[in-house]
Amino acid sequence: xxxxxxxxxxxxxxxxxxxxxxxxxxxxxxxxxxxxxxxxxxxxxxxxxxxxxxxxxxxxxxxxxxxxxxxxxxxxxxxxxxxxxxxxxxxxxxxxxxxxxxxxxxxxxxxxxxxxxxxxxxxxxxxxxxxxxxxxxxxxxxxxxxxxxxxxxxxxxxxxxxxxxxxxxxxxxxxxxxxx
Amino acid sequence: xxxxxxxxxxxxxxxxxxxxxxxxxxxxxxxxxxxxxxxxxxxxxxxxxxxxxxxxxxxxxxxxxxxxxxxxxxxxxxxxxxxxxxxxxxxxxxxxxxxxxxxxxxxxxxxxxxxxxxxxxxxxxxxxxxxxxxxxxxxxxxxxxxxxxxxxxxxxxxxxxxxxxxxxxxxxxxxxxxxxxxxxxxxxxxxxxxxxxxxxxxxxxxxxxxxxxxxxxxxxxxxxxxxxxxxxxxxxxxxxxxxxxxxxxxxxxxxxxxxxxxxxxxxxxxxxxxxxxxxxxxxxxxxxxxxxxxxxxxxxxxxxxxxxxxxxxxxxxxxxxxxxxxxxxxxxxxxxxxxxxxxxxxxxxxxxxxxxxxxxxxxxxxxxxxxxxxxxxxxxxxxxxxxxxxxxxxxxxxxxxxxxxxxxxxxxxxxxxxxxxxxxxxxxxxxxxxxx
Numbered sequence: 001x002x003x004x005x006x007x008x009x010x011x012x013x014x015x016x017x018x019x020x021x022x023x024x025x026x027x028x029x030x031x032x033x034x035x036x037x038x039x040x041x042x043x044x045x046x047x048x049x050x051x052x053x054x055x056x057x058x059x060x061x062x063x064x065x066x067x068x069x070x071x072x073x074x075x076x077x078x079x080x081x082x083x084x085x086x087x088x089x090x091x092x093x094x095x096x097x098x099x100x101x102x103x104x105x106x107x108x109x110x111x112x113x114x115x116x117x118x119x120x121x122x123x124x125x126x127x128x129x130x131x132x133x134x135x136x137x138x139x140x141x142x143x144x145x146x147x148x149x150x151x152x153x154x155x156x157x158x159x160x161x162x163x164x165x166x167x168x169x170x171x172x173x174x175x176x177x178x179x180x
Numbered sequence: 181x182x183x184x185x186x187x188x189x190x191x192x193x194x195x196x197x198x199x200x201x202x203x204x205x206x207x208x209x210x211x212x213x214x215x216x217x218x219x220x221x222x223x224x225x226x227x228x229x230x231x232x233x234x235x236x237x238x239x240x241x242x243x244x245x246x247x248x249x250x251x252x253x254x255x256x257x258x259x260x261x262x263x264x265x266x267x268x269x270x271x272x273x274x275x276x277x278x279x280x281x282x283x284x285x286x287x288x289x290x291x292x293x294x295x296x297x298x299x300x301x302x303x304x305x306x307x308x309x310x311x312x313x314x315x316x317x318x319x320x321x322x323x324x325x326x327x328x329x330x331x332x333x334x335x336x337x338x339x340x341x342x343x344x345x346x347x348x349x350x351x352x353x354x355x356x357x358x359x360x361x362x363x364x365x366x367x368x369x370x371x372x373x374x375x376x377x378x379x380x381x382x383x384x385x386x387x388x389x390x391x392x393x394x395x396x397x398x399x400x401x402x403x404x405x406x407x408x409x410x411x412x413x414x415x416x417x418x419x420x421x422x423x424x425x426x427x428x429x430x431x432x433x434x435x436x437x438x439x440x441x442x443x444x445x446x447x448x449x450x451x452x453x454x455x456x457x458x459x460x461x462x463x464x465x466x467x468x469x470x471x472x473x474x475x476x477x478x479x480x481x482x483x484x485x486x487x488x489x490x491x492x493x494x495x496x497x498x499x500x501x502x503x504x505x506x507x508x509x510x511x512x513x514x515x516x517x518x519x520x521x522x523x524x525x526x527x528x529x530x531x532x533x534x535x536x537x538x539x540x541x542x543x544x545x546x547x548x549x550x551x552x553x554x555x556x557x558x559x560x561x562x563x564x565x566x567x568x569x570x571x572x573x574x575x576x577x578x579x580x581x582x583x584x585x586x587x588x589x590x591x592x593x594x595x596x597x598x599x600x601x602x603x604x605x606x607x608x609x610x611x612x613x614x615x616x
Contacts, residue, residue, distance in 0.1 A: 018611065045611070058525075089487060091487075097480065097481055097484050097485075098481070098485070100477065100481070108299070119528075
């Protein structure tokens with residue numbers, strides 16, 4: 001992919017999550033779709049305000065967990081009944097109560113790994129570059145105490161002058177243009 | 181967190197009337213009707229069962245024990261959760277404080293239930309029926325008890341005898357009564373004072389509750405051992421008290437969620453119950469669902485692995501002769517269904533559905549208790565069979581639970597539903613996105 005050039009979007013900075021959520025809700029209502037919120041901690045209402053949609057991480061986690069469970073339980077069954085059948089205190093070879101704990105551990109392990117790697121695979125991390133880091137106020141504030149709304153240039157409604165005026169109505173601390 | 185440029189945000193105001201809504205009275209009268217009808221059915225069943233197998237009163241008292249254990253779990257489980265939230269803090273604690281206080285104030289009714297249990301002592305506990313070495317020798321010669329039962333009864337007599345049973349039980353009631361009275365009295369006193377006293381109260385209630393949780397764990401273990409475990413004098417398990425403790429947390433959280441969500445149909449809970457706290461409570465309940473199966477399965481696995489004759493019989497009594505169906509259903513009811521349901525984030529945030537799951541969990545707790553209690557007795561061990569007496573396990577617990585619920589509603593109405601002298605109150609009135 002050739003390097004993109006030009007404007008990535010307009011970044012508005014807010015002091016409080018309430019202001020951000022209000023702006024994001026209004027923008028969504030006014031038809032904006034290519035936009036994103038950036039906050040120092042998870043703000044669920046902001047995600048809802050920009051039309052949060054479901055992702056597949058829970059499904060990946062469930063499948064990973066079930067696979068781990070099935071794999072370990074089958075492994076134990078195979079070892080105990082076919083590969084190395086041992087008489088342990090006269091118990092049946094297929095002694096399922098003893099298989100539960102490793103199977104459970106593998107369920108947790110695989111569910112956890114699937115959640116972590118599934119999340120990374122689905123959200124495109126690790127990203128080596130993101131244009132928003134070109135904005136100095138974003139670098140300083142996004143991980144501490146500022147709340148950002150970015151209207152992206154890919155949105156068909158986007159026009160540099162109009163979008164800037166549009167964001168100004170929410171009385172943000174600043175609106176800056178971010179280059180790719 | 182302060183609101184910046186636009187102070188007219190969507191923060192809410194505390195409603196003027198903080199009392200329990202009027203429909204709590206309707207719950208109360210409904211509970212009384214259900215309780216009365218169930219008790220009539222239970223008494224009718226005694227005679228039906230007596231005509232069938234002469235075990236009518238036995239089953240009545242066994243079912244009474246079940247009902248007592250479930251309501252006792254909600255009463256002192258409420259007391260324990262009240263102490264936990266004073267130590268842990270959190271907005272869910274503020275939300276539940278008054279319902280939990282009301283649960284802890286139902287202790288007098290539990291004492292009455294316990295007195296009922298004590299009158300049926302001879303039918304429930306072998307050690308109450310055979311109180312001396314000569315009694316057990318005579319019973320053994322008539323094949324009323326087995327040799328191992330005689331041995332255990334004689335050996336454990338210093339602990340398992342009616343006098344010790346009653347004194348330990350009343351000591352426990354006195355201790356729980358003290359904590360319930362102290363925390364309830366201080367809760368009101370705190371409200372009568374100003375905001376500046378908050379640090380004092382936080383410290384004070386923490387200092388009572390912290391040791392209180394330890395005392396609760398010890399006393400409820402003693403009670404669980406005397407009241408339920410000793411129905412089989414031959415068996416013991418060191419995790420028994422903890423299993424009951426977790427079971428109480430399981431049922432108490434489920435009941436608290438039902439109460440909080442049902443109250444949210446009207447003020448003040450309509451304003452106070454936010455999705456965030458409902459979700460938090462759902463997650464906490466989920467943790468108890470996990471811990472419960474973890475301990476129950478751990479106990480089973482250890483005894484199954486050991487396969488020793490003095491331990492394994494307890495499980496064989498509860499697996500063989502048809503009981504395998506009950507233990508399988510118990511696993512499904514008690515763990516599989518709540519676990520798979522509560523995994524869902526959407527369900528935990530949906531008022532209607534989470535209440536359904538919580539109601540189911542309280543039923544599952546009673547079902548588990550049926551599996552714990554009924555196979556202790558000779559006529560039922562390794563022999564699950566239908567009799568009219570089995571139906572007592574539905575009628576009596578429903579009656580006892582309904583009467584308890586009515587008493588809980590009475591207690592709930594005696595106080596405002598919100599503690600106002602608490603810094604969490606302002607936060608709970610703010611919109612959900614303000615706090616991380």
